[in-house]
Amino acid sequence: MADLDPFSATVTAIEQRLRLGFAANRWQFAIVPDPLSLDEFKSLVRSTPFLALGWRQLNPEKDVGRRFSGPMGLRLTIVVKNPIAKARFLGDARGPGLFPSIAGALALLNGFTIPGVGTLFASACAQAYAEGYADADCAIATIDLTMQVALGDVLGSIAASDDFLSMLSDFEPRPDGQAPDEPYDVRPS
Secondary structure, three states: OEOOOHHHHHHHHHHHHHOOOOOOOOOEEEEEOOOOOHHHHHHHOOOOOEEEEEEEEEOOOOOOOOOEEEEEEEEEEEEEEOOOHHHHHHOEOOEOOHHHHHHHHHHHHOOOEEOOOEEOEEEEEEEEOOOOOHHHOEEEEEEEEEEEEEEOOOOOHHHHOOOHHHHHHHOOOOOOOOOOOOOOOOOOO
16 A cells, blocks of 8 residues: 555555566656657657656545545557568567567566555556657557556554554454364354
């Protein structure tokens, strides 16, 4: 559970995770709006290969109550560039291919648990196209990521009751002195 800001924690963790396979000295990374307009795309993608992470939404569950929770959506955009059409997708000595880049990002992010926030799952993956970029030798893909999040103890009720969490983990459901394998009655006496 993220205290108040699962967004910053998630973006930071995703970039760190991606850096395991996408070296910072080779791959550019940016936090971007989603959707990304063509003008924004042009201003950001000055060098490739490029990873762009955009936050899409946080949809509350029905009758969420005092804690705001629900699925959060993010979109990772991968941009590679190569003058040779086949190499744009498969890669060569000039640069990484779109297909291996997609596979690497999926392997790193799908099922990745961000401590205190939640677990990411890839919910969609598609090739993308930016109008006007046919002559720029770019290949683009998007990976939609989803994670169930809850904005934490906003009212401070958990923090105010010191023993609440320990009661959840320390509770022993049998009377004192009773053997662990003995049947017991849970009705109040």
